[in-house]
Amino acid sequence: MSRRRHSDESDAGSQPHKRRRTSEPIEIEDRLESLICRVGEKSTSSLESNLEGLAGVLEADLPNYKSKILRILCAVARLLPEKLTVYTTLVGLLNARNYNFGGEFVEAMIRQLKETLKSNLYSEAVYLVRFLSDLVNCHVIAAPSMVAMFENFVSVTQEEDIPQVRSDWYVYVVLSSLPWIGKELYEKKDVEMDRLLNQIEGYLKRRQKTHVPMLQVWTAEKPHPQEEYLDCLWAQVQKLKKDRWQERHILRPYIAFDSVLCEALQHNLPPFTPPAHSDDAVYPMPHVVFRMFDYTDAPEGPVMPGSHSVERFVIEENLHCIIKSHWRERKTCAAQLLSYPGKNKIPLNYHIVEVIFGELFQLPSPPHIDVMYTALLIELCKLQPGSLPQVLAQATEMMYMRLDTMNTTCIDRLINWFSHHLSNFQFRWSWDDWADCLTQDIEKPKPKFVKEVLDKCMRLSYHQRIVDIVPPSFSALIPADPVCSYKYGEEADSSLPGLAMATTVGNAIKNRASNEEILIVLKDVPNPNQDDDDDGGDGFNPLKIEVFLQTLLHLAAKSSSHSFSALAKFHEVLKTLTDSDEGKLHILRVLYEFWRNHPQMISVLVDKLVRTQIVDCAAVANWIFSPEMAHDFTRFYVWEILHSTIRKMNKHVQKIQKELDEAKVKLEKQHNKKQRDSGDEEDMEKNSEDEEGQLEEQIERLQEKVESAQSEQKNLFLVIFQRFIMLLTEHLVRCETSGVDINTTWYKNCIERLQQIFLMHHVIIQQYMGTLENLLFTAELDHHILAVYQQFCALQL
Amino acid sequence: MDKFITIFFSFSFGNRYEQEKLLKQSCSLYVGNLSFYTTEEQVHELFSKSGDVKRIVIGLDKVKKTACGFCFVEYYTRADAEHAMRFINGTRLDDRIIRTDWDAGFKEGRQFGRGKSGGQVSDKAHNEITMITIIITSIFQEHVFFVTSKKKHN
Numbered sequence: 001m002s003r004r005r006h007s008d009e010s011d012a013g014s015q016p017h018k019r020r021r022t023s024e025p026i027e028i029e030d031r032l033e034s035l036i037c038r039v040g041e042k043s044t045s046s047l048e049s050n051l052e053g054l055a056g057v058l059e060a061d062l063p064n065y066k067s068k069i070l071r072i073l074c075a076v077a078r079l080l081p082e083k084l085t086v087y088t089t090l091v092g093l094l095n096a097r098n099y100n101f102g103g104e105f106v107e108a109m110i111r112q113l114k115e116t117l118k119s120n121l122y123s124e125a126v127y128l129v130r131f132l133s134d135l136v137n138c139h140v141i142a143a144p145s146m147v148a149m150f151e152n153f154v155s156v157t158q159e160e161d162i163p164q165v166r167s168d169w170y171v172y173v174v175l176s177s178l179p180w181i182g183k184e185l186y187e188k189k190d191v192e193m194d195r196l197l198n199q200i201e202g203y204l205k206r207r208q209k210t211h212v213p214m215l216q217v218w219t220a221e222k223p224h225p226q227e228e229y230l231d232c233l234w235a236q237v238q239k240l241k242k243d244r245w246q247e248r249h250i251l252r253p254y255i256a257f258d259s260v261l262c263e264a265l266q267h268n269l270p271p272f273t274p275p276a277h278s279d280d281a282v283y284p285m286p287h288v289v290f291r292m293f294d295y296t297d298a299p300e301g302p303v304m305p306g307s308h309s310v311e312r313f314v315i316e317e318n319l320h321c322i323i324k325s326h327w328r329e330r331k332t333c334a335a336q337l338l339s340y341p342g343k344n345k346i347p348l349n350y351h352i353v354e355v356i357f358g359e360l361f362q363l364p365s366p367p368h369i370d371v372m373y374t375a376l377l378i379e380l381c382k383l384q385p386g387s388l389p390q391v392l393a394q395a396t397e398m399m400y401m402r403l404d405t406m407n408t409t410c411i412d413r414l415i416n417w418f419s420h421h422l423s424n425f426q427f428r429w430s431w432d433d434w435a436d437c438l439t440q441d442i443e444k445p446k447p448k449f450v451k452e453v454l455d456k457c458m459r460l461s462y463h464q465r466i467v468d469i470v471p472p473s474f475s476a477l478i479p480a481d482p483v484c485s486y487k488y489g490e491e492a493d494s495s496l497p498g499l500a501m502a503t504t505v506g507n508a509i510k511n512r513a514s515n516e517e518i519l520i521v522l523k524d525v526p527n528p529n530q531d532d533d534d535d536g537g538d539g540f541n542p543l544k545i546e547v548f549l550q551t552l553l554h555l556a557a558k559s560s561s562h563s564f565s566a567l568a569k570f571h572e573v574l575k576t577l578t579d580s581d582e583g584k585l586h587i588l589r590v591l592y593e594f595w596r597n598h599p600q601m602i603s604v605l606v607d608k609l610v611r612t613q614i615v616d617c618a619a620v621a622n623w624i625f626s627p628e629m630a631h632d633f634t635r636f637y638v639w640e641i642l643h644s645t646i647r648k649m650n651k652h653v654q655k656i657q658k659e660l661d662e663a664k665v666k667l668e669k670q671h672n673k674k675q676r677d678s679g680d681e682e683d684m685e686k687n688s689e690d691e692e693g694q695l696e697e698q699i700e701r702l703q704e705k706v707e708s709a710q711s712e713q714k715n716l717f718l719v720i721f722q723r724f725i726m727l728l729t730e731h732l733v734r735c736e737t738s739g740v741d742i743n744t745t746w747y748k749n750c751i752e753r754l755q756q757i758f759l760m761h762h763v764i765i766q767q768y769m770g771t772l773e774n775l776l777f778t779a780e781l782d783h784h785i786l787a788v789y790q791q792f793c794a795l796q797l
Numbered sequence: 798m799d800k801f802i803t804i805f806f807s808f809s810f811g812n813r814y815e816q817e818k819l820l821k822q823s824c825s826l827y828v829g830n831l832s833f834y835t836t837e838e839q840v841h842e843l844f845s846k847s848g849d850v851k852r853i854v855i856g857l858d859k860v861k862k863t864a865c866g867f868c869f870v871e872y873y874t875r876a877d878a879e880h881a882m883r884f885i886n887g888t889r890l891d892d893r894i895i896r897t898d899w900d901a902g903f904k905e906g907r908q909f910g911r912g913k914s915g916g917q918v919s920d921k922a923h924n925e926i927t928m929i930t931i932i933i934t935s936i937f938q939e940h941v942f943f944v945t946s947k948k949k950h951n
Contacts, residue, residue, distance in 0.1 A: 328883055371846040375884040420846065424889045459842040461891065559837050561853070600838055607849075644849075 029068050032061065036072050040086035042339070047086070048256045055093035062101060070108050078112065081127040082321040082336075084134060084180075089253040092138025096264035102140050106132075106267050117275050120282045122169055123324075129173050132269065133181040138254045139261045143188035145269040146181065147196070150174045154196055156274055157203040164207055165283035165796060168230060170274060171200055175233050176317070179310045182237070183245035197241070204234055210794035214755060215288040215363045220405040224291040224307065232289045233313065240310040249311040251341050285795055290358030292398060298347035305346065315346060319355040327368045327376075334379035349391045352380065357395065360417060361410040364759035364795075370413060374420045392421075400434060403445040408752035409759065411449060412636060419456035427457060427469045438473055443634065443745050451477045452636045458482070459600050482598035486554040488547070498547040501525050506551045515572035522548060522573075540582045548573060549590045560604050567608055574614045584619035589628060599637035606641050610648055617716045620645045625723035634749045642720070643760055649716055650764055653709045660702040667695045714768050717761075721776050724754045725785060732782050742784070751788065758792040766796070819901040824851070824878045825871040827900040829917070831856075832891040833864050843890050844870045848877025854908045860915035867910075867917055869903045 039054050040047060058069055076087050095102030109132060116125040132149075135141045156162075156170040174196070178185075186193050209228055213219070216226040227235075240247060254261060295304045305311035319337060326333035337352050359366050360373045381389050399406070399414060406414070422429060437446035454477055458466045463481050470478065488502035501524065508521050527541040548570075556566035567574065578584045588606065595601040609615045623629065624642050632638050670692050728750060735742040758765060765772070777789040828840070837853050844850050849872065856867035872878040878899075886897040910916045 330884065369847065369880055369884070371880065371884045374846075375888060378888060416846075420843075426892060456842075460839060462836075462839075560841065561837055561855075600842065604841065 025064075028061070029065065032058070032065060032069060033072050036069075036076060036090075037080070039090065040083045047253055051086070051090055051093060051253060051257075055090060055097065058090075058094060059097045062098060066101065066104075070105060073105060074108050074112050077109065077131040078116070078124045078127055080325060081130070082318050082325065084127070084131055085251055085253060088131060088134040088138050088140075089257065091135060092140050092254055092261050092264065093257060095138070095140045095267075096260050099265050102264070103267050106135070106141060106269065110270060110272065113272075114275070122284045126173050126176060127321075130177045130180060133177040136181055136184055137252070139264045139266055142266040142268050143185055145267075147185055147189045147192050149269055149272050150177075150185075150196060151192070152272055153274060154199050154203075157199065159277070162277045163283065163796060165286065166277055166281070167203065168207070168286060169283050171203060172230060172233065175200065175230075175237050176313075178237050179240065179247055179314050180250060182240060183247070186241075186245055197237075200234070204230060208794060210791055211286055212288060214759070214788070214791040214795070215286065217288070217290055217361045217363070217407055217410050218402055218405045219407070220402070224294065226288045226290070229287050229289050232308070235308040236310045236313050239308050247310055247314075249305075249314050249342060249345075285364070287362065290354070290361060292357065292395065293350045293354050297394070297398075298350050302344070302346050304350060311346075315340075315351050316355055316358075319351060320359070323355070323359065323376075324367070327372055330372070330375045330379045333376055334383055337380065338383055349384065349388050353377075353388075353391050353395050357399075360413055361407075363407065363409065364762055366413075370416060371420070374417055377417075377421065378424055397433070400446065400449070403449050406445070407755075408749055409756045411445070412639070415449065415452045415456060415636060419453050419460065422453075422457060423460040427461070427465070429469075431470050431474060435471075435473060438476070441745070442476065445745070447477060448634070450474070451479070455479045455599070455636070480597040482600070484554065484557045484594055484598065484601075485596060486557075486594065487550055488554075497528065498525060498543050501547045502551045505548055506555060509552065509555055509570075515570060518548070518570065518573050519576060522577075540580045540586070541577075542582075542586050545577050545583065545586050546590050548577065549587060550594055553591070553594050560601065563601070563605060564608055567605070567612065567614070571612060571614070578614055581619065581622075584615040585623055585626070587615060588619065588623040589626075592623075592629070599635070603637060603641050603644070607644060607648075610645060617645050617649045617712070618719050621716060621719045621723070625720075625727065634746065639753060639756070643756075646716065646720075646757075646761055649713050650761070653706070653713050656702065656705050656709050660699065660706050663695060663699045663702055667692065667699060670695060713764070714771060717757075717765060717768060718771070718775065720757060721754075721772065724750070724757075725776060725781065728754070728785050729782055732784060751784070754785070755788050755791075758788065762792070762795065765792075769793070816901060820899045822875065823899050823901060824873065824875050825869055825900040825902050826878055826881060826897045827867065828870055829867045829896045829898070830893055831864070831866045831868060831895060832893050833866055835864070835868075835891045837868075839890060840868055840870065843885060844881055847880035847885055848872050848874065852903070854903055856908050856910060856917065858915045859909040859911075865910050865916040869900055869908070870897075871903060 035054055035057065039050055043050055045053075062069065073087065073091060076083070080087070091102070091105055095105070109128060113125060113128045113132075116122075116128060129149075132141060133146055136143050136146050153170040153174050157167045159167065182193075207230075209231075212228050218226055291307055293304060294307065298304050305315070318340065322336045322340070323333060326336050338348070340348055356373055356377060359368070360370065366373070377392065381392065396418065403411065431450075434446070434450060437444075437450055440447050442448065442451070454466055454470065454474075457469075458479050463479070466478055467475075487496065488499050492499055501522075505518065505521055508518055513521070522544050525541060525544045525547055527539070528543050529540070552566050552570060553563060556562040574587070578587050587609070591605055591609075592602055595605070606615075606620060610617060610620065621642065624633075624638055629638065670688065674688055674692070728747075731744075731747055731750070732742055734740075735744075772789070777786060779786070781789075826844075828844075831840075837855055840853050840855070841850055844853075850870060851873050852869075852871045854869045854871075855864050856869070857863065858865040870878075870881070872881070882897055882899070885895075887894060889895070910918070912918045
C-alpha cells in the first residue's frame with residue numbers, strides 16, 4: 001500500500017510514479033485506496049458525512065473489489081493507528097450494511113495479527129489489537145469474545161521459563177487498549193474484567209525492575225519521576241477505573257452513528273491463543289516514560305493533563321504514531337502533528353515538544369535517526385513561528401537546569417541537537433542566562449555542556465564566529481583556535497631530537513620522493529629506545545614515527561582532503577613504521593599531539609587510519625584509555641571516536657558474514673543445478689565440479705575470515721570493558737581508602753560511559769555474554785560496576 | 798538548411814535511462830548554494846549527521862581554483878545519502894539554505910564549475926540546458942531530428 005499520499009518532489013527514495021495505461025479496474029482500485037487513506041483529513045464536509053459517503057461507495061464496490069477493500073482496510077488498521085477510530089467507525093458502518101463482510105474482515109484481522117506476532121512486529125500487533133477492541137464499540141465484535149482474548153493474553157503471565165519482556169508485552173497490549181474499550185467491557189463483563197485487572201496487578205507487583213536505572217533520562221525523582229512504562233500505564237488505568245471509565249479525549253465518530261450501529265449484528269472473535277515463545281522471538285525492550293512538562297509549565301491556555309491521566313497516555317500514543325507514520329517526510333510530519341484533532345483543548349506545542357525529546361533521548365536508542373528530530377523541530381518552528389520557538393526555548397532552559405542528573409548519553413544527544421539547531425538560527429541564544437555555569441568547576445555538567453556545545457557550533461562555523469556570539473565572560477568556555485601544533489617548526493628548540501631529520505624528510509616529500517626513498521631517508525633516524533642499533537633499525541622507533549608523521553601532517557594541514565591524500569600516498573611507509581602494537585599506539589599519540597586543538601581532524605584522521613588498516617580497532621581503544629588521554633577522557637569527541645571505531649568493526653564483521661552467506665547460497669544453487677543437469681556431457685559436469693570446488697574453497701576462506709573478524713570484534717569489547725573495570729576499580733578503591741565519596745563528577749561520567757557501551761552496541765554484545773560473564777563481570781567485581789552489567793542483562797530477561 | 802540550425806544526433810537513446818539508473822543507486826549528492834567560504838570540514842560535520850561520509854569534493858572555479866559554492870558528498874551507503882536528502886537538504890550551513898540533489902557519481906573534472914566565467918552554471922541556465930536536453934532526447938526517441946537554435950548562456 002502506498003504510504004505517500006502527497007506527491008513530494010523532495011522526497012528521497014521515491015520511485016517515479018509510473019504512468020499506467022488507462023485500465024478501469026486498476027484505476028478504481030487506486031481510487032479506492034486513495035479514498036480510504038484520505039478519509040478523516042481536512043475536508044469541507046464533516047467527518048460523519050464523509051464516512052457515510054465512503055461507506056456507501058465501498059458497499060457498492062464490494063461485489064467486485066471485496067478482497068482489495070479488505071486488504072486496504074487491514075493495512076490502514078496496521079499502519080495508520082492515529083486514525084484508529086475513524087476506520088473502526090467505517091468498518092462498523094460496513095458491517096451494519098453487510099454482515100458477511102464484517103465477518104470476513106474480522107477473520108482477515110486475526111490472520112494479520114498472527115502474522116505480525118510471528119514476524120516480531122510487536123508495535124503493529126498492538127495497533128491491531130486496539131483496533132479489534134474498538135470494533136466492540138462499533139458493534140462489530142461482541143464484548144465477551146474480546147474479554148476472552150484479553151484473558152488469554154493475561155494468562156501468558158502464568159507461563160514458566162519465559163523472558164519477562166514476553167509477558168510484559170501481553171499485559172501492555174491489554175492495558176493500552178483499555179482507554180478505548182474499558183467502559184464497554186466493564187459494562188458487559190465487570191466480574192471478568194475485575195479478575196483480569198487483579199491478575200495484572202499481581203504480575204506487576206512481582207516483576208523485576210532491575211533495568212529501570214539504565215533507561216532513565218534523569219536520575220532525579222524531581223520534578224518528574226521517570227517511571228517504568230508499565231507502572232505508569234497501570235496508574236493511568238487505575239485512575240480511569242476510579243473515574244468510572246469516563247474518557248473524553250478520544251475522538252469517537254461512531255457515537256454519531258449509534259442508532260445505525262446498534263442495529264448491526266456482532267461477530268465473535270475466534271478463540272485466540274498467543275503463539276508460544278520461541279528463541280528467535282524478539283520482544284520490545286522495556287522503556288521509561290519521558291516527562292518534562294506538567295500543568296505548571298504551560299502559562300496560558302488549556303491545561304496539560306496530569307501524568308497519570310489517561311488523556312496524557314492517549315495524546316502521547318497518538319503523537320508517537322504520527323511520527324512513526326510520517327518521519328521520512330518532515331514537512332508532512334510537522335503538519336500532521338500540528339493538526340492533531342482536539343488540539344484546542346490541550347497545550348499541543350508542549351505535548352509535541354515533550355514527545356519529540358522523549359524519542360530523541362530514548363535509551364538505548366531513539367526510534368529514528370537523531371538528525372530527523374532536528375529537522376522536524378525546525379519545520380515545526382517554521383509552521384508556528386509565534387509559539388513553538390518559545391516552547392522550545394523553555395524546554396532547552398529546563399534541560400539545562402537539570403543537567404546535573406541527566407544521563408551522559410542523553411547529554412550527548414542534547415549537545416548535538418542544540419548546536420545543530422542554533423546553526424540554523426544564526427546561533428542566537430541568551431547565553432547570559434547561563435552565566436551561573438561560569439562560577440562552577442569546568443568539569444561540572446553545566447559548564448561542560450556549554451563548552452561542548454560551543455565546540456560543535458564551531459565545527460559548523462568557524463572560531464571567530466563563536467568568539468562573536470558569546471559574551472566575553474564566557475571566554476574560558478570558548479574552544480581553542482583549531483590550529484595544528486608542529487613541533488619541528490621555526491620556534492622549535494635547536495636541541496630537539498629529530499629536528500634536522502624533519503627538514504630532510506619534509507624536503508624529500510616536497511620533491512615527490514617515493515615510499516622506498518622515504519624509508520631510506522628515515523633509516524638514519526636514531527632509535528631512542530635502543531642503545532645499539534642491532535636490528536638495522538626496523539623495530540618500533542617512536543622518533544621515526546614522530547619525525548615522519550608530524551612533517552607529513554604539517555605539509556598536508558590545509559584540509560582533511562590534503563591529509564587523506566598524504567596518508568594514502570605514504571601508506572607503505574606508515575604501515576612499515578606501525579608494524580607493531582606499540583607502533584600503532586604511537587602513531588595515534590603523534591596524531592593527537594599534532595591536532596590536539598582540532599578534535600574534528602583527530603576524528604576524521606583516526607577514521608582514515610582504521611579504514612586503511614594502518615591501525616586496528618583495539619589500538620584506538622587502548623589509546624583512548626592510555627594515561628596520555630586522561631586529560632581529554634571526559635570530552636565528547638573521544639567517545640565519538642570510540643563508538644565510531646566499534647561501529648566500523650561491527651560493519652566489517654557484517655560485511656564478511658554477508659559475503660559468506662552469499663557464497664553459501666551460490667553453492668546451494670550450484671548443487672541444485674547439478675542435480676537438474678545431471679546426465680549431460682562430461683565436459684559440463686567437469687566444469688561444474690571445478691566451479692563447485694572453487695566455491696567451496698572460497699567458502700572455507702570466508703569462514704576463516706569471519707571467525708577471525710569475530711575474534712577481533714570480541715577482543716575489542718574485552719579490551720574496552722577491561723580498561724573500564726581497571727579505571728573504575730582504581731577510583732573506587734582510592735575513594736574507599738581515603739574515605740571520600742565515590743560520586744565525583746568524573747565517576748558519574750565514567751560509569752555512564754561504560755553503560756553507554758552496553759546500550760549503543762547491545763545487539764552485538766549479547767553474542768559475547770558468556771565470555772564477558774566468565775572473564776570480566778564476575779561476582780568478585782565491585783558491586784557498583786557489576787550493577788551496570790546486571791541492569792544490561794535485565795533488558796532482555 | 799539555415800546556418801542557425803543545429804542538429805543534435807549525438808544523443809543516444811540510452812543516455813537518459815542510464816543516467817536515471819545511476820541516480821537511483823547513487824550514494825553521492827551534489828550540494829549547492831554553499832557560501833564561497835564554507836570549508837570541507839564544515840560540510841563534513843553537517844553531512845556526518847546522516848551517516849559516515851566517504852568523500853567530499855569541494856567545487857572549484859575552473860579559472861581561479863577557489864571554492865565556488867558547490868560540492869559533492871559521497872556516502873558509503875545509499876540509506877545514509879537518503880537520510881541526508883530527507884533531513885539536511887533545505888536546512889542551513891553557514892547561514893545559507895543549502896540544496897542537495899542526487900548525483901550520478903564524482904568523476905575527475907566534475908569539481909570544476911562549467912559556467913562561462915569559471916564558476917557554477919547559474920540555476921536558470923542549468924534548468925534551460927536540462928530542459929532542452931530532455932526535449933531533444935524524448936523527441937529523438939520518436940525518431941525525429943529536432944531542429945533547435947544554439948542554447949543561450951547567461
